[in-house]
Amino acid sequence: xxxxxxxxxxxxxxxxxxxxxxxxxxxxxxxxxxxxxxxxxxxxxxxxxxxxxxxxxxxxxxxxxxxxxxxxxxxxxxxxxxxxxxxxxxxxxxxxxxxxxxxxxxxxxxxx
Amino acid sequence: xxxxxxxxxxxxxxxxxxxxxxxxxxxxxxxxxxxxxxxxxxxxxxxxxxxxxxxxxxxxxxxxxxxxxxxxxxxxxxxxxxxxxxxxxxxxxxxxxxxxxxxxxxxxxxxxxx
Numbered sequence: 001x002x003x004x005x006x007x008x009x010x011x012x013x014x015x016x017x018x019x020x021x022x023x024x025x026x027x028x029x030x031x032x033x034x035x036x037x038x039x040x041x042x043x044x045x046x047x048x049x050x051x052x053x054x055x056x057x058x059x060x061x062x063x064x065x066x067x068x069x070x071x072x073x074x075x076x077x078x079x080x081x082x083x084x085x086x087x088x089x090x091x092x093x094x095x096x097x098x099x100x101x102x103x104x105x106x107x108x109x110x111x112x
Numbered sequence: 113x114x115x116x117x118x119x120x121x122x123x124x125x126x127x128x129x130x131x132x133x134x135x136x137x138x139x140x141x142x143x144x145x146x147x148x149x150x151x152x153x154x155x156x157x158x159x160x161x162x163x164x165x166x167x168x169x170x171x172x173x174x175x176x177x178x179x180x181x182x183x184x185x186x187x188x189x190x191x192x193x194x195x196x197x198x199x200x201x202x203x204x205x206x207x208x209x210x211x212x213x214x215x216x217x218x219x220x221x222x223x224x225x226x
Contacts, residue, residue: 004154008152031212032212032213034212041222042219043203043217043218043219043220044155044203044217045217046215049213087154087155091212094168095167095168096162096167096168097143097160097162097167097168098212099145099157099160099168100145100155100157100212100215101157102147102154102155102156103154104152104153104154105153105154
């Protein structure tokens with residue numbers, strides 16, 4: 001079983017739509033949670049951290065459910081520029097330090 | 113430029129050749145990480161350094177791979193006797209070392225083994 005699992009998509013949505021991505025993680029000792037965005041052939045960039053209380057950044061809302069080991073990302077009013085791969089990321093302590101562990105990513109394509 | 117720099121951006125090599133990649137982290141970051149990403153997958157951890165000390169290596173890092181960070185600044189990743197399966201994007205990231213926050217990735221080195 002992969003440590004971080006995501007639906008690879010692609011999700012094809014029209015501009016203005018609301019879209020939700022989900023992610024599950026296997027290690028209950030995971031400490032920190034993030035969503036990263038990766039454009040085609042570019043490096044991953046931090047979109048937002050995810051907290052148990054839920055957090056919002058503009059059109060983006062992230063939620064963490066530690067009991068279910070489940071993370072979500074909601075994008076409202078999708079823009080063409082939101083087209084990218086969204087990577088679910090968790091960290092947990094292995095060896096000497098915690099490190100980021102990435103899911104395979106969910107590809108989003110926003111169309112006119 | 114205050115970001116993470118990687119060189120070269122692209123490398124095409126013949127199977128069996130050795131290749132070396134360089135990463136220059138953000139200067140005040142004491143942690144440096146190497147990840148590998150293949151098509152359709154997320155980045156996978158390879159190894160990391162705290163200053164000049166290599167503290168952990170993934171099982172993905174075979175004996176043909178070696179990484180160094182001699183003075184705690186830039187790092188190199190060498191692959192000996194390259195195989196077609198080594199074709200991937202090699203990403204370097206640095207962080208200030210205060211937990212899991214503040215990771216900055218470089219643009220990566222895309223390796224193609226022919």
